[in-house]
Amino acid sequence: MQPVRFIQYGLGSIGIGIAELALARGHRIVGAFDIDPAKVGHPLSTLLRHPAAPADVRIASPDATALAVRADVALHSTQSRLSQVRSQLESLIDLGVHVISTCEELAFPWHHHSGDAAALNERAHARGVAVVGLGVNPGFVMDVLPVVLTSPCHAITGITVQRVVDVGRRRRPLQQKVGVGLTVDAFHEGVAAGRLAHVGLPESVAMIADAMGWTLGAIDETIDPVVGSDRRVIGLHQRCRGMRDGAAAITLDLTMAVGAKDQRDTVAVDGDPPLRIELPGGVQGDQATCAIVVNAIPQILAAPPGLRVATELPPRAPASRSLPG
Amino acid sequence: MQPVRFIQYGLGSIGIGIAELALARGHRIVGAFDIDPAKVGHPLSTLLRHPAAPADVRIASPDATALAVRADVALHSTQSRLSQVRSQLESLIDLGVHVISTCEELAFPWHHHSGDAAALNERAHARGVAVVGLGVNPGFVMDVLPVVLTSPCHAITGITVQRVVDVGRRRRPLQQKVGVGLTVDAFHEGVAAGRLAHVGLPESVAMIADAMGWTLGAIDETIDPVVGSDRRVIGLHQRCRGMRDGAAAITLDLTMAVGAKDQRDTVAVDGDPPLRIELPGGVQGDQATCAIVVNAIPQILAAPPGLRVATELPPRAPASRSLPG
Helix, strand or coil, rough: CCCEEEEECCCHHHHHHHHHHHHHCCCCEEEECCCCCCCCCCEHHCCCCCCCCCCCCCCEECCCCHHHHHCCCEEECCCCCCHHHHHHHHHHHHCCCEEEECCCHCCCCCHCCCCHHHHHHHHHHHHEEEEEECCCCCCCCCCCHHHHHHCCCCEEEEEEEEEEEEECCCCHHHHHHHHCCCCCHHHHHHHHCCCCCCCCCCHHHHHHHHHHHCCEEEEEEEEEEHHHHHHHHEEEEEEEEEEECCEEEEEEEEEEECCCCCCEEEEEEEECCCEEEEEEECCCCCHHHHHHHHCHHHHHHHHCCEECCCHCCCCCCCCCCCCCC | CCEEEEEEEEECCHHHHHHHHHHCCCCCEEECCCCCCCCCEEEEHHCCCCCCCCCCCCCCCCCCHCCCCCEEEECCCCCHHHHHHHHHHHHHHHCCEEEEEECCHHHHHHHHHHHHHHHHHHHHHCCCCEECCCCCCCCCCCCCCHHHHCCCCCCEEEEEECCCCCCCCCCCCHHHHCCCCCCHHHHHHHHCCCCCCCCCCCHHHHHHHHCCCCCCCCCEEEEEECCCCCCCEEEEEEEEEEEEEEEEEEEEEEEECCCCCCCCCEEEEEEEEEEEEEECCCCCCCHHHHHHHHCCCCHHHHHCEEEHHHHCCCCCCCCCCCCCC
16 A cells, blocks of 8 residues: 555554554654653654654654644554543544544444544544544454454344453553452452453444444443452453343453463354354454554545444455556 | 345345345345246246245346336346356446345456456446445455454465365255266366356455455466265365465365365464464355345445445445434
């Protein structure tokens, strides 16, 4: 594809991975933003380990003046909650650039944050840009993949996805996010305060229901600690269900724990015919999120304006094929 | 979704399955066409076992006058070769309806039939309609599914898909198509004459290469009989490879035989990270093709005009979401 000019908004570990991969694909970075004062002012090349990282781009604080750069797309990777990122997204939309964000709640905000979703959608329509929340989860393993898998089915009565992730060899912030090392009491406090746990299962459930045309009675979620032999927390087990006619039509089951056995992803579609796929070893999360974001650049450039959903993006952007020779 | 008015063009076993499922989904059949004189003139309800099959629609020969019905989409299921169906597709395009066809070579005609592809594309553009070839294979298991699976990958060096189908309990025409009961000599004659073998592997290889942005040096295909204990053919083994820089970057391996053991589909992406999915039991072919066609109706109605490719259709049609209450 043609190289595009991109803004990297957010330079944490995921944001850096996204920017490095986009550079490796030949795209051109025209602006880099982070709210962390320790990063602001430094040349981008101090953070990005890629020869194409330009020497003249410095990390800036995302105020209106600094943001006013000409770009095709913004790759946004800061926080998980829509309330935390809404104004960030608005400033990018107002700039007139398409936006791909790893904000988990943006993956499908229409159900739990319908007011925010409608406002962002309207704003994106007004500026003629497309905005989408993408990532490995939500955005791929527990929603897009099962929806793709329903394509050969006549009737679908239920969808179950199981994901087992061994966080033992993953980055420390992820381990902290699932409570590794805490007491059980501290775990429950952290969950209650919204500091702990994976964000996005209810969004995936709502995205699947939307794609299936199902109206759900309720979406419920449980978050339990996985406890090691020394009574310390080694991770968590989350389960989120979409209820339809009193039964669980959608069940997403996620275990993220140190040393979790049999790491894998499993998608089961109960229907006619029933289908089941297994990904032995699972999809590696952080790397996958970076690739999903960068691989979706052509699709978001070709998408209709508005707040889009991962299931609405094709695997490949529609081509304007010219007459072959 | 809103019910659409559809034309069913082709009332063989797949065409009947497609029409029955579309009726079951609440769509309205406004025209039914077949070239078989034994079917023409009979009420549609004699062929379709669905209560919604209208009593007043008769199967017609697809001449220009009969075809002149107002419809949103035509579901086309006749032959496998583009040369056999091109004029049929043209008559539907000229009618100004979107077209979903199970013609295997239409799945990706840009490589092997680039002149036909360009002409159909131009015609569809001129009438503002979208045309696409869909089915389980080509169109899903051996192309769309592997392309979807590359989304979380940073770099991809190779794609391998293996499909094992036990044709023992499948419809007789499919068994005949893979040579069941023939001598080995008759099998080779049938393959040479183009009467036998699965059509579509080179199309899937070309579709994957297109999605990956790969330029292939060559696409080669081998078709060998699977021989039973009585020296009669019980099926076939086909392998199609897409060569890149002298090595097979894409390998599609298909066994369709009576009593084939370990029926399954396996997709392996060699890359960073490597990914592998297994569908134990595989995807049932005929039912799956009917579902894929009918499930894609909203997507083809929303697609940009022209000759489209399965990888360009999203899992779900982009929604024009209104402000929630």
